[in-house]
Amino acid sequence: MPGTVLLALQAASIAYTLGVYGDATAVNIVYSSRGLWSVIAVWLVGHWFKNEEQHLPRALLRNRFIGAILMLAAIGLVVVA
Secondary structure, three states: OHHHHHHHHHHHHHHHHHHHHOOHHHHHHHHOOHHHHHHHHHHHHHHHHOOOHHHOOHHHHHHHHHHHHHHHHHHHHHHHO
8 A cells, every 4th residue: 555655656756747847858857866866765764674785796886886876867868958
């Protein structure tokens, strides 16, 4: 049930944002930032849920963070432009 409520809130937020700003491309790119936040969340609080991803090889974690930074740069370009 909590997941359903969160998903409904997420969908309503996207619909509201599209209605207010009308720029579907920018909204979609910013919405894609959930990938960035998931990488950060797993790294910071994953151990609370017995997640072992913090112990993965450094190269893999580095590549994930590079991808997250590239996503953040894309979001910045869209927001500024």
